[in-house]
Structure formats: C-alpha cells, structure tokens
Amino acid sequence: MIELIAEQPQDRWEVEALYDLCFAPGRxxxxxxxxxxxxxxxxxxxxxxxxxxxxxxxxxxxxxxxIGSADTLLLGPVAVHPTHQGEGLGGSLIRDSLAxxxxxxxxxxxxxxxxxxxxxxxxxxLSGVEMPPPTNPDRVLGFxxxxxxxxxxxxxxxxxxx
Numbered sequence: 001m002i003e004l005i006a007e008q009p010q011d012r013w014e015v016e017a018l019y020d021l022c023f024a025p026g027r028x029x030x031x032x033x034x035x036x037x038x039x040x041x042x043x044x045x046x047x048x049x050x051x052x053x054x055x056x057x058x059x060x061x062x063x064x065x066x067i068g069s070a071d072t073l074l075l076g077p078v079a080v081h082p083t084h085q086g087e088g089l090g091g092s093l094i095r096d097s098l099a100x101x102x103x104x105x106x107x108x109x110x111x112x113x114x115x116x117x118x119x120x121x122x123x124x125x126l127s128g129v130e131m132p133p134p135t136n137p138d139r140v141l142g143f144x145x146x147x148x149x150x151x152x153x154x155x156x157x158x159x160x161x162x
Contacts, residue, residue, distance in 0.1 A: 007046040015059045022079040031132040057084040060093040068155040075111040107149040128154030
C-alpha cells in the first residue's frame, strides 16, 4: 500500500536522490531550475509517496512563479522510483496534488513536459507563455484549476517575489 503525504523539509535529500535516479545528469541545468533557485517548494502541495515500510516510492513538487502579474504554480519534477513505475503512482500524485492546489485557492498550473502524457490529466499547450530559454514552446503546458484561469495570462514566466 502506498500513502501520499505532504513533503516535509526533512524529506528534501531523499527526494533529491530520487530525482537524481529518475532524471538525466544535468537536470538542474534546465531553465525551469532557475525559477526554483533559493525558493522552497510549496508546502502542502509538494508530496511524497511512501510504501508500507516508509520507503520513498515517488514525489511531486510545486513552485510558485509569476506570469506577468498572475501568480501560478510550476509543477515539477514528478518522479516514481523504477520499482514502482507502471503502477499508476505518477498519475495519483498528479491528480491528488492538483486537487489540493485547487482547494488551496490557486488558479492555474504550468509545467514543461511531454504533452501526450500530461494531456490525460487535462493539461494543454499554452501559447503566449514564455519559459526562459532554452525551452521548447511545444512542451509548455497549462492546467486551469478555476474556470477562465488562463484567460489573458501571457508573457514571460519569472521567479516568485512573494
């Protein structure tokens, strides 16, 4: 049995080790990491999945960013340990955390990812939203947590200023 719980500060290094295992070397060189530098993930929305022995099976993080003057959540990374891939855990992390984000009052979620995978959760390609380069615009996706959340939202994605 897998339990989804809010990530705690003491989980940080274990989650980072999971991301190192699941993603290519140099992942922190991606432009989305410049938006995350020295900004903590959103507590309560960033989650970990642990098995019955307490072993980390997956993790998802959210970061606050701005698109123009619009406060937005940046989703990512989401990762599942190789021993648990194919069990639907990634989807569970995404759906559960999106529901928490909606109930927390956030309006929209942004990510850079594989459109065919994220489309099943309701993400759509965004036009007019510019991630820092180098980012393939076809991979810039958004999800509306509230009706009309993306209406008129465009421009450069920038670091959170509070």
